[in-house]
Amino acid sequence: NLITKAFNKIFKSGNQQELDKIKPLINEINKQESSISILKDNEFKEKTYLLKKNIEEGRNLDSIIPESFALVREAAKRTLGERHYDVQLAGGIILHNGKIAEMKTGEGKTLVSTLPAYLNALNKKGVHIVTVNDYLAKRDAQNMGKIYNYLGLTTGYINNEQSDEERKQNYNCDITYATNSELGFAYLRDNMKFSLESMVQRGHNFA
Numbered sequence: 001n002l003i004t005k006a007f008n009k010i011f012k013s014g015n016q017q018e019l020d021k022i023k024p025l026i027n028e029i030n031k032q033e034s035s036i037s038i039l040k041d042n043e044f045k046e047k048t049y050l051l052k053k054n055i056e057e058g059r060n061l062d063s064i065i066p067e068s069f070a071l072v073r074e075a076a077k078r079t080l081g082e083r084h085y086d087v088q089l090a091g092g093i094i095l096h097n098g099k100i101a102e103m104k105t106g107e108g109k110t111l112v113s114t115l116p117a118y119l120n121a122l123n124k125k126g127v128h129i130v131t132v133n134d135y136l137a138k139r140d141a142q143n144m145g146k147i148y149n150y151l152g153l154t155t156g157y158i159n160n161e162q163s164d165e166e167r168k169q170n171y172n173c174d175i176t177y178a179t180n181s182e183l184g185f186a187y188l189r190d191n192m193k194f195s196l197e198s199m200v201q202r203g204h205n206f207a
Contacts, residue, residue: 032070045152125205
């Protein structure tokens, strides 16, 4: 047992190493909580506008993780009465980094996704959140849309019954909820269109 403990101290699992790396970032987000919590309602949209401007001027997305995640957390508290826990902040950072965050049922995956979705929507190229059926796409877009709307972003969803015009409108939102099959078939149909104007999807930025 002593040898095993010593070995584990020297050679941590890949997951633990990853979590240790992002702990300082979580601390930075938590430090911002008190200053963000005293903002007035209308100041959240102003903050989003300023962050978008900073990115246009060349600021790196990673550098605004603490402020953007703290804004989303406070917006979720005010609109849904839900506050992101540290483990959910960790999940959001991991997803932003293009890695897989495995979470059990009931650990708040839907809420976790709002963190990287907001951050990556700030470059105005759009974000797709992929879920398993039309019902969840619509439900999550409407529920989580309260957070995004509070922050000054638009939200849409794609389902089977929409016309091309409705799909295009929803794909042009800052954040779009859809199933993998709807996203895939929309892409295939767009490749059979005769003009760029009739295509429903815009570019693929972050999912």
